[in-house]
Amino acid sequence: MTNRPRPFGRTLCAMITPFTEAGGLDLEGAGRLAARLVAEGCDGLVLNGTTGESPTTTDAEKAELIAAVRDAVGDGVPLVAGVGTSDTRHTVELALGAEKAGADGVLVVTPYYSRPPQEAVEAHFRQVADASGLPVMLYDIPGRTGTRIEPETMLRLAGHPRIVAVKDCSYDFLGTQKVLARTDLAYYAGCDEHVLALYAVGAAGCVSTVANAVPGAVAAVLDAFDAGDTARAAELQLRATPLIEAMTDAGLPGTVTAKALLARLGLPAGPVRAPLLAAGREAADGLLARYGELVGTL
Numbered sequence: 001m002t003n004r005p006r007p008f009g010r011t012l013c014a015m016i017t018p019f020t021e022a023g024g025l026d027l028e029g030a031g032r033l034a035a036r037l038v039a040e041g042c043d044g045l046v047l048n049g050t051t052g053e054s055p056t057t058t059d060a061e062k063a064e065l066i067a068a069v070r071d072a073v074g075d076g077v078p079l080v081a082g083v084g085t086s087d088t089r090h091t092v093e094l095a096l097g098a099e100k101a102g103a104d105g106v107l108v109v110t111p112y113y114s115r116p117p118q119e120a121v122e123a124h125f126r127q128v129a130d131a132s133g134l135p136v137m138l139y140d141i142p143g144r145t146g147t148r149i150e151p152e153t154m155l156r157l158a159g160h161p162r163i164v165a166v167k168d169c170s171y172d173f174l175g176t177q178k179v180l181a182r183t184d185l186a187y188y189a190g191c192d193e194h195v196l197a198l199y200a201v202g203a204a205g206c207v208s209t210v211a212n213a214v215p216g217a218v219a220a221v222l223d224a225f226d227a228g229d230t231a232r233a234a235e236l237q238l239r240a241t242p243l244i245e246a247m248t249d250a251g252l253p254g255t256v257t258a259k260a261l262l263a264r265l266g267l268p269a270g271p272v273r274a275p276l277l278a279a280g281r282e283a284a285d286g287l288l289a290r291y292g293e294l295v296g297t298l
Helices: 027-039 059-073 088-101 118-131 151-157 173-182 192-200 215-226 230-239 241-248 254-264 281-295
Strands: 011-014 044-047 079-082 105-109 136-140 163-168 186-189 205-208
Touching: 011 215, 027 044, 027 059, 044 059, 059 079, 059 088, 079 088, 088 105, 088 118, 105 118, 105 163, 118 136, 118 151, 136 151, 151 173, 173 186, 173 192, 186 192, 192 205, 192 215, 192 230, 192 241, 205 215, 215 230, 230 241, 241 254, 241 281, 254 281
Parallel strands: 011 044, 011 205, 044 079, 079 105, 105 136, 136 163, 163 186, 186 205
Antiparallel strands: none
16 A cells, blocks of 8 residues: 555546536536446546546536536545646636635646747646645646656656646656655556556556546555555456556547446436547447446456
8 A cells, every 4th residue: 555645535537527418518417427436436536637528618617517526525525626728827717716616636737739848847837836725736648738747847846835746647657756756746647557557656546537437446456456465456457458448548539438438328428529529339339348348347
């Protein structure tokens, strides 16, 4: 079991944002989905992230979602709100809005498209962290943003009193370990295939897309490791691999696959917003088959 702080819990879900069939925000469905996730193994939720379609939800919708989920799960479940944009000023506004709506922390991705140098990346994160009273989870995902948070930048940012965690999708395991070894930052695996590997070297937990469908299966991997049964933890991680691949590495965004699978399971999801397109029938059939195979082994 890791001794590293867990400021936002251990097993977090990067929750989808349910929409109505007409395309509006489904707040009732969001509350039901959030309650299910918590009941089945998640002790924290990330709202308004990429999986939550943050690029296509309005600022008002983001605040409404936070408030609705807070009402549904109560005060004991940490809610981390995605606020990252390519505009520092807008990111600050979203951070303040998330704080007002009831979030417990903010997830801040590296500014995308403009590809700022590391000095500017650092300044961006510091400005956002200074703007509100909420703790910050940095989000390092260079495959989407075009710019990573270099380990040396991360080491400097670790000294900020409100920068407490990292969602790691860097695919740089050595760089991650360098920061883990030299800071108290709480690392969360942001790639489902890395959940156990990162946890084994001291991560605080995970922010999982796959948990939208199988929260219990994701939590079980970490439960087994915490119990000292590393062989069982590895077995459970490997059992989940076909579903992880289908949801995150089969050519469709995780938002699309998660919503397709949840819809097949009769859970709140609704359509995706353009420019995303819904998964086709064959892809949805495959997702349901991989889900059934995993659930049948638990």
